[in-house]
Amino acid sequence: MDRVEGTSEPHREWKTIFVTGGAGYIGSHCILTLLEAGYTVVTVDNFTNAVGIVKDGHSCVAPSIQRVEQITGKKVIFHHCDLLDKKKLSEVFAEQKIDCVIHFAAMKAVGESMQVPFLYYKNNIMGTINLLEVMAENNCHEFVFSSSCTVYGDPGDALPITEEHPTGGVTNVYGRTKFFIEEMLKDIYNADKRWNIVLLRYFNPVGAHPSGIIGEDPTKPFANLMPYMAQVAIGTKPSLTIFGTDYETEDGTGVRDYIHIMDLAEGHVAALSKLKREPSLGLKAYNLGTGKGVTVLQLVHTFERVTGTTLTLDLKDRREGDIVAMYADPSLAEKELGWTAKRSIEEMCRDFWKWQTQNPTGYRGDVSHMIPAAKSNLSESATVSLTNGNHSAVNGH
Numbered sequence: 001m002d003r004v005e006g007t008s009e010p011h012r013e014w015k016t017i018f019v020t021g022g023a024g025y026i027g028s029h030c031i032l033t034l035l036e037a038g039y040t041v042v043t044v045d046n047f048t049n050a051v052g053i054v055k056d057g058h059s060c061v062a063p064s065i066q067r068v069e070q071i072t073g074k075k076v077i078f079h080h081c082d083l084l085d086k087k088k089l090s091e092v093f094a095e096q097k098i099d100c101v102i103h104f105a106a107m108k109a110v111g112e113s114m115q116v117p118f119l120y121y122k123n124n125i126m127g128t129i130n131l132l133e134v135m136a137e138n139n140c141h142e143f144v145f146s147s148s149c150t151v152y153g154d155p156g157d158a159l160p161i162t163e164e165h166p167t168g169g170v171t172n173v174y175g176r177t178k179f180f181i182e183e184m185l186k187d188i189y190n191a192d193k194r195w196n197i198v199l200l201r202y203f204n205p206v207g208a209h210p211s212g213i214i215g216e217d218p219t220k221p222f223a224n225l226m227p228y229m230a231q232v233a234i235g236t237k238p239s240l241t242i243f244g245t246d247y248e249t250e251d252g253t254g255v256r257d258y259i260h261i262m263d264l265a266e267g268h269v270a271a272l273s274k275l276k277r278e279p280s281l282g283l284k285a286y287n288l289g290t291g292k293g294v295t296v297l298q299l300v301h302t303f304e305r306v307t308g309t310t311l312t313l314d315l316k317d318r319r320e321g322d323i324v325a326m327y328a329d330p331s332l333a334e335k336e337l338g339w340t341a342k343r344s345i346e347e348m349c350r351d352f353w354k355w356q357t358q359n360p361t362g363y364r365g366d367v368s369h370m371i372p373a374a375k376s377n378l379s380e381s382a383t384v385s386l387t388n389g390n391h392s393a394v395n396g397h
């Protein structure tokens with residue numbers, strides 16, 4: 001076996017990547033970059049937070065995946081599967097040799113997580129345990145975990161934040177599931193050194209593929225700034241609430257590190273390459289951010305300038321659980337993954353707006369004609385636009 005140049009590490013040919021949550025916002029954009037990098041992709045999704053249709057109990061349609069195939073001209077092997085259904089997960093996973101797993105599937109609404117903690121711990125943590133067990137049963141120990149900057153809790157003034165910053169001071173259930181999974185992965189690696197794991201800690205992913213063909217279309221109620229702002233701009237929501245204008249920041253509003261979804265997706269291909277090159281990497285965390293802090297009002301004004309729209313703003317009190325500021329020191333990913341975020345705030349706004357204006361109802365239009373014959377996961381708000389009086393989409397899979 002030949003060696004990776006300059007190391008004693010064996011060169012490994014990887015072909016097939018298993019992606020969980022592939023129909024979702026981050027998952028679909030990542031699958032696109034994996035296909036363009038020449039990988040074969042097998043993906044599963046339970047449509048909890050992605051538009052999808054399950055027909056007569058088995059065949060299913062995932063518009064975001066279909067559109068990724070349209071953009072790339074390549075096929076994706078897709079299965080409708082819940083990670084809590086370990087039997088089905090095992091069957092799907094064993095269908096072909098999997099070289100590495102990228103794990104996105106998780107519930108991620110901070111506010112919702114405080115209302116239904118059982119659901120979040122069961123779905124996010126039990127789902128991950130099932131996945132890791134199935135991987136081990138198939139002798140696959142290469143793992144990229146979709147983690148989050150929320151594991152750092154409130155950094156205070158320790159900004160820009162590095163991977164060395166202590167984790168665990170998390171103030172919400174969603175963030176705690178990410179933190180607990182990171183700790184579980186450390187224990188698993190310490191017990192069995194065959195595991196080779198990268199933890200990718202995302203900051204605030206926004207934007208869409210520049211074609212405008214795929215983008216963010218959550219089926220669950222959402223509260224994130226960029227999608228909410230776009231809904232106000234297209235008129236489906238009356239105004240944008242600015243949560244807090246009295247923070248000790250440049251303009252009194254919260255500071256975040258917004259990163260273009262395509263930069264984030266490319267970070268995953270870079271992480272795969274790192275694992276492929278270094279079979280004894282062990283377990284390593286990397287921040288995927290731009291390193292630039294942007295205030296809410298700076299993002300709003302950039303969005304208005306780029307899109308030529310004017311948003312109605314409601315200046316309100318701080319949102320419970322919000323931290324003042326969070327932005328990354330991304331230098332470790334640059335040094336060790338050879339990755340940096342390249343796209344600007346303007347490009348994030350431009351690309352999101354193209355997606356939003358080309359798809360005012362997201363992916364729903366792709367499946368609305370199929371609703372009477374199939375179960376779907378469209379949330380109540382989504383079915384309002386599809387209900388034709390004698391039926392409405394039913395939740396469930």
Ligand code: WQD
Pocket residue numbers: 108110147148149150202203204205223224225226228240241242243244253254255256296319322
């Ligand atoms: C951003 C800023 C709000 C909505 C997200 C994800 C979390 C994690 C980190 C990946 C804050 C303000 C928002 C609105 C507003 N990512 N805001 N009006 O809270 O940073 O967390 O990124 O794991 O999963 O949730 O993102 O977009 O909700 O808020 O003023 O209508 O925008 O106060 O300052 P947040 P967000």
